[in-house]
Amino acid sequence: MNIDQFEDKMILALEGDLSDKEYEQLMQEIEADENLKKIWRGYRELYSDLNSIPQDKPSPKVKERFDVWLEDQIPSTAKVVDFAPKDVKKGPVILWRKWAGAAAVFIGLFAFWNLYEHNRQVEDTLADVSLQMEELMDQQSSTARIKAIRVNYNPNTTSVDDKMIQVLIDVLNQDQSSNVRLAAVETLALYIEQERVREALISRLAEERDGGVKLSIITSLGQRQDETFKSTLEKIVNDDSQEKFVIDEAHMQLIRFNEVDI
Amino acid sequence: MTATDEDIMNLVVKGDIKKASVLFDRYHVNVYSYLLKVNRDKMLAEDLTQNVFEKMIKYKSSFDGKKSFKAWLFTIVRNANIDHHRKRKYDSLDDSYLQVESTERDAQKQLESKEGSAHLMAAINMLPEEEKEILMLSKFERLKYAEISRIMGLSESALKVKAHRSIKKLRTILVNDLRYEY
Numbered sequence: 001m002n003i004d005q006f007e008d009k010m011i012l013a014l015e016g017d018l019s020d021k022e023y024e025q026l027m028q029e030i031e032a033d034e035n036l037k038k039i040w041r042g043y044r045e046l047y048s049d050l051n052s053i054p055q056d057k058p059s060p061k062v063k064e065r066f067d068v069w070l071e072d073q074i075p076s077t078a079k080v081v082d083f084a085p086k087d088v089k090k091g092p093v094i095l096w097r098k099w100a101g102a103a104a105v106f107i108g109l110f111a112f113w114n115l116y117e118h119n120r121q122v123e124d125t126l127a128d129v130s131l132q133m134e135e136l137m138d139q140q141s142s143t144a145r146i147k148a149i150r151v152n153y154n155p156n157t158t159s160v161d162d163k164m165i166q167v168l169i170d171v172l173n174q175d176q177s178s179n180v181r182l183a184a185v186e187t188l189a190l191y192i193e194q195e196r197v198r199e200a201l202i203s204r205l206a207e208e209r210d211g212g213v214k215l216s217i218i219t220s221l222g223q224r225q226d227e228t229f230k231s232t233l234e235k236i237v238n239d240d241s242q243e244k245f246v247i248d249e250a251h252m253q254l255i256r257f258n259e260v261d262i
Numbered sequence: 263m264t265a266t267d268e269d270i271m272n273l274v275v276k277g278d279i280k281k282a283s284v285l286f287d288r289y290h291v292n293v294y295s296y297l298l299k300v301n302r303d304k305m306l307a308e309d310l311t312q313n314v315f316e317k318m319i320k321y322k323s324s325f326d327g328k329k330s331f332k333a334w335l336f337t338i339v340r341n342a343n344i345d346h347h348r349k350r351k352y353d354s355l356d357d358s359y360l361q362v363e364s365t366e367r368d369a370q371k372q373l374e375s376k377e378g379s380a381h382l383m384a385a386i387n388m389l390p391e392e393e394k395e396i397l398m399l400s401k402f403e404r405l406k407y408a409e410i411s412r413i414m415g416l417s418e419s420a421l422k423v424k425a426h427r428s429i430k431k432l433r434t435i436l437v438n439d440l441r442y443e444y
Contacts, residue, residue, distance in 0.1 A: 011426045042444035046433055050401040053379045058294040062308050066286050066315055073279050073319065 001029075006036055010043050065179060068146050145175065149183040165191060169200040178210035185213060189220035198224070202232050211243040218246070222253040230257055267331035275322045286315050289332070292403060293339055299383065299398060300343060314342050333409035336399060340413055381442055385435040393428035400425055 001009070009026050012018050018026065030036045149171065171184040191197045201217045208214050218236075221229050236242050236250040267288065273281045293314050298307035317338050325334055386394055392414075399410045407425065411418040436442040 007430055008426060011429050015426075042433060042437070043429075046429070046436070046444050049379060049382050050397075053382065053402060055291055055295040055402075056298045056307075057291055058308055058311060059304075062290060062294065062311055063286070065312055066290070067283065069312070069316065070279065070283055070286075070319075 003035075003039070006030075007039065007043070010040055014043060014047050061177075068179065145171070145177070145180045146183045149180065149187050165194065165197060169197075172200065172204050173207070178213055181208070181210065181213050182216055185216045185220060189216075189223065192220060192224050198226055198229070202229060205232055205236075211246050214243075214246045215249050218249045218253055222256060225257060230254070233257075268327055268329075271322070271325050271331045271334075272327045274319065275325055275327070279319060282315065282319055285318070285331070285335075289335060290315065293335070296336075296339060296398060296403060297343060299386075299402070300395070302387075306346070310339075310342055310346060313346075314339050317342060330405075330409055332403070333405055333413060336403060336405065336409075337413045340395070381436070381440060385432055385440055385442075388435050388439070389428055389431060393424060393431065396421065396425050397428045397432070 006026075006029070009018070009022075010030075013023055013026055030040045149168065165188070168184050168188050172181055172188065175181050175184070185201065188197050188201060192201075198221060201221055205214060205217050205221075208217065218233070233250045233254050237247055237254060239247075242250075265284075267285060270281050270284050274285070290311055294307050294311045297310045297314075298304060301307055301310075314335070318335060321338070325331070386397060389397065395414070396410060399405045399413065400407065405413070407421050408418050410416075411421040414421065416424070433444050436444045
């Protein structure tokens with residue numbers, strides 16, 4: 001056997017692939033040769049070092065991010081606040097031909113009261129949600145702050161109060177975590193019909209450094225084709241410092257404006 | 263008695279998505295560590311780790327409850343990494359030059375540091391990609407050759423040959439190129 005073949009045998013031995021007899025025979029041959037002894041020691045040391053290479057630990061935000069994502073995958077635990085008051089009473093309609101006029105007046109008054117009560121309850125609910133959200137926004141953990149934003153997230157509603165919008169805009173402009181800013185964009189996108197929301201998103205786009213957040217802002221603004229957004233898109237498309245996927249998305253939105261040939 | 267990975271994954275397959283967090287807790291360090299060693303980019307390793315566990319849930323129905331969960335997970339890890347580099351290559355051909363340049367710089371940095379196992383990692387990084395992968399899956403993740411052969415789509419015998427070759431090459435690099443005593 002030459003050295004190369006001995007090395008193959010040594011690896012087989014260290015992998016546990018030699019029979020007892022073969023192992024014993026190899027050990028005898030190694031024992032009789034100083035050079036083989038040195039090579040054998042080297043391989044043993046190499047295997048030992050390979051087995052003791054430490055694992056690298058990720059930052060805690062990896063777990064945080066996965067937990068938030070996982071929670072979003074579980075519909076039953078989704079934290080969605082229903083803005084519609086639950087116990088709004090519907091007034092009885094009394095139909096009595098002889099008293100039709102009086103009944104019409106009564107029904108009119110009742111409907112007015114009902115509408116007033118409904119609005120009051122919606123306002124109370126929104127105020128509660130705003131308060132809840134503001135309290136949660138003070139949390140140190142970005143997971144808690146994302147949850148705070150999710151408190152306000154209900155894709156089926158257009159109800160919102162000014163304070164809540166302002167909190168979301170502040171989060172978008174000030175929060176250090178890109179995941180939290182991303183959640184703020186997603187929630188603000190529900191109120192894209194509001195001019196101040198569109199203005200805040202366009203203004204943020206110029207400052208934002210995170211590609212994912214930029215992408216989400218462009219997609220959200222693209223839902224409503226606003227002429228003021230077009231010039232921002234044009235700037236992005238012509239800015240080489242932007243990430244490629246951001247430029248691609250801006251380009252796609254411009255195409256939707258029917259200005260660019262595909 | 264602690265539930266096995268396979269038992270937990272079977273619950274995830276049946277719809278108990280929340281149980282995925284147990285598997286995440288058990289394996290996210292392994293996945294991250296592997297991806298970091300392969301890519302030497304912390305941000306990328308973190309993003310790909312997230313991506314792997316999202317895929318674990320997305321493709322949960324492809325899990326065969328009778329086979330090893332860890333081997334199945336590392337199939338996802340490997341595919342996610344390959345997908346990422348394929349897309350990146352498609353995005354920018356110039357990147358490959360930068361990658362090589364930064365790889366050499368990183369290997370040099372590891373050598374200069376001489377801390378703990380840095381010299382060994384530097385030598386591993388000099389191996390061809392496939393051999394490096396085999397070595398990491400077998401020695402760091404302690405997967406069986408039969409499992410690695412399924413992950414990499416190679417026959418078990420071919421894989422063993424490559425694994426032995428990678429060990430020999432590794433020692434040659436350490437002794438001849440890096441002048442370490444082995």
